Amino acid sequence: MATYSTNQFKNGLKIILDNDPCSITENNVVKPGKGQAFNKIKAKNLRTGRVLERTFKSTESVEAADVDEMNVEYLYSDGEYWHFMEPSSFEQYAADATAVGEAVKWIKGQEVCVMTLWDGSPLTITPPNFVELAVAQTDPGLKGDTAQGATKPATLETGTEVKVPLFIDEGDILKIDTRNGEYVSRA
Amino acid sequence: MLKNIRAFFDDRQVIEVETPLLSHHATTDPHLDSLRSRFRDQPCYLNTSPEYAMKRLLASWRISIYQICKAFRDDELGSLHNPEFTLLEWYRLDYDCEQLMDELTVLIETLCARSARFLSLRGGKKIRFERLSYQQAFENFLGINPHRTTSAECYRFALSHGVEIPQGLGKDDVLDDWLDWLLTQRVLPAFQKEGFTFLYDYPASQCALAKIGRDTQGVAVARRFELFYGEIELANGFHELTDPAEQLQRFKLENKARKQRGKDFVCIDNHFIAALEAGLPECSGLALGLDRVLMVLLGVENIEQVLSFSWANA
Numbered sequence: 001m002a003t004y005s006t007n008q009f010k011n012g013l014k015i016i017l018d019n020d021p022c023s024i025t026e027n028n029v030v031k032p033g034k035g036q037a038f039n040k041i042k043a044k045n046l047r048t049g050r051v052l053e054r055t056f057k058s059t060e061s062v063e064a065a066d067v068d069e070m071n072v073e074y075l076y077s078d079g080e081y082w083h084f085m086e087p088s089s090f091e092q093y094a095a096d097a098t099a100v101g102e103a104v105k106w107i108k109g110q111e112v113c114v115m116t117l118w119d120g121s122p123l124t125i126t127p128p129n130f131v132e133l134a135v136a137q138t139d140p141g142l143k144g145d146t147a148q149g150a151t152k153p154a155t156l157e158t159g160t161e162v163k164v165p166l167f168i169d170e171g172d173i174l175k176i177d178t179r180n181g182e183y184v185s186r187a
Numbered sequence: 188m189l190k191n192i193r194a195f196f197d198d199r200q201v202i203e204v205e206t207p208l209l210s211h212h213a214t215t216d217p218h219l220d221s222l223r224s225r226f227r228d229q230p231c232y233l234n235t236s237p238e239y240a241m242k243r244l245l246a247s248w249r250i251s252i253y254q255i256c257k258a259f260r261d262d263e264l265g266s267l268h269n270p271e272f273t274l275l276e277w278y279r280l281d282y283d284c285e286q287l288m289d290e291l292t293v294l295i296e297t298l299c300a301r302s303a304r305f306l307s308l309r310g311g312k313k314i315r316f317e318r319l320s321y322q323q324a325f326e327n328f329l330g331i332n333p334h335r336t337t338s339a340e341c342y343r344f345a346l347s348h349g350v351e352i353p354q355g356l357g358k359d360d361v362l363d364d365w366l367d368w369l370l371t372q373r374v375l376p377a378f379q380k381e382g383f384t385f386l387y388d389y390p391a392s393q394c395a396l397a398k399i400g401r402d403t404q405g406v407a408v409a410r411r412f413e414l415f416y417g418e419i420e421l422a423n424g425f426h427e428l429t430d431p432a433e434q435l436q437r438f439k440l441e442n443k444a445r446k447q448r449g450k451d452f453v454c455i456d457n458h459f460i461a462a463l464e465a466g467l468p469e470c471s472g473l474a475l476g477l478d479r480v481l482m483v484l485l486g487v488e489n490i491e492q493v494l495s496f497s498w499a500n501a
Contacts, residue, residue, distance in 0.1 A: 007262045027265070028265040028266055029262070029263055029264060029265040029267075029268050030265070030371050031218075031263065031268065032367045032370045032371050032375075032420070033413050033420055033423055034216065034218055034219070034393070034395050034423065035218055035363065035364075035366075035367035035370075035393065036218060036363065036364040036367040036368070037218065037262075037263070038353050038368065038371070054354065055351055055353035055354070056353055056354045056355055057353050057354065057355035057356045057360075057364065058262070059355075059448060059449065060353075060354055060355035062354075
């Protein structure tokens with residue numbers, strides 16, 4: 001089992017905390033005068049996204065997490081698993097609903113996503129920051145209603161509902177920011 | 188700031204000195220690690236403080252001296268730590284801790300009087316300095332007598348008061364590790380936020396290079412003090428130990444403690460012991476972290492903000 005000592009701690013280091021892989025986002029040495037040093041860290045749980053705070057007596061060690069990141073292309077879903085391919089090796093990975101998480105709202109096929117692997121299995125899928133998706137259903141906007149910033153709901157081809165300006169019609173291709181789920185523009 | 192400090196010591200006839208940053212000897216302090224370099228294939232070390240060398244000068248010159256220099260410590264990096272930092276260290280003949288605390292107070296007041304932030308912050312009011320013994324601080328803020336407590340009691344206190352317990356700190360660990368932890372978690376945060384606090388008379392087990400004395404209740408305490416602004420530690424001062432036999436004994440114990448912590452054995456600096464044998468005059472000395480003083484004067488929260496180039500870019 002690989003371990004890291006507190007003096008190897010740095011941002012981005014992947015370690016196991018509470019049985020989950022975490023990435024260190026902040027590492028601070030707390031040292032009272034001439035006394036014992038402690039490392040206070042913040043770490044992001046890579047599975048849940050939650051941020052943990054932990055303190056270690058310096059020279060303690062923690063288990064290293066075998067975490068990899070790679071770009072993969074989304075192929076298809078069979079209902080239970082979402083299948084991705086690493087484009088240079090053609091190696092395929094099957095991610096379950098937990099790993100795909102929110103990404104499912106934004107991918108329809110061929111998008112290049114970032115996949116985090118833990119011990120070789122998909123842990124999380126991050127969709128591209130921007131995706132282009134067609135509007136499957138939306139009510140026609142009322143003619144003459146030009147109030148600034150007015151929006152209406154529209155359902156995208158992935159089944160996700162977003163707020164769009166009134167002039168958007170069914171069949172329009174929209175650019176969406178996947179980080180906040182907001183409409184950016186017509187593509 | 189440097190100009191003001193030099194003027195301060197000029198006025199008091201304290202002589203500025205310079206001592207080597209690179210030495211054949213590392214520090215034995217179990218909580219410090221010297222950075223190592225090489226000269227012609229022989230290991231040498233960057234000083235963690237100029238203390239040993241300055242005391243050698245004191246033993247031969249027997250005058251009050253000061254120095255502004257860089258010090259280096261391995262594995263210290265954070266919002267208050269940089270591996271390379273600037274120290275002001277000075278020694279006063281025949282001073283005890285109280286007199287040195289008085290002088291440090293005057294120096295800090297002098298520096299604050301030239302800080303735009305302090306002038307506006309205090310609106311002309313006097314800067315507050317408080318003095319608390321280590322025991323008073325622990326009794327006031329935790330209800331624990333640090334000279335009588337045990338690791339098990341500290342552990343129970345942490346559990347019952349919701350103090351986080353760091354991984355690796357157990358109820359069987361040495362008491363000083365627990366006191367250090369509770370100090371950072373419960374004592375320092377309770378200090379006045381916009382003022383200076385002296386903490387003095389440390390537990391005898393944390394004596395380092397300070398004399399051991401007896402407090403008013405007859406308890407053995409280290410004649411040592413630290414100065415804090417809010418919870419930021421700025422200075423560490425000692426009524427200096429002059430007994431070479433006891434110093435040698437402490438170094439040996441420190442090496443033992445290093446071994447227990449899995450750290451390298453460090454050769455004891457025989458030049459330093461020889462200087463004590465030749466006779467270190469009665470004196471008190473202190474080291475003031477100038478980067479942190481600058482942080483306080485400017486009101487910034489990260490040491491990187493007062494460095495020309497932080498460690499990441501050095």
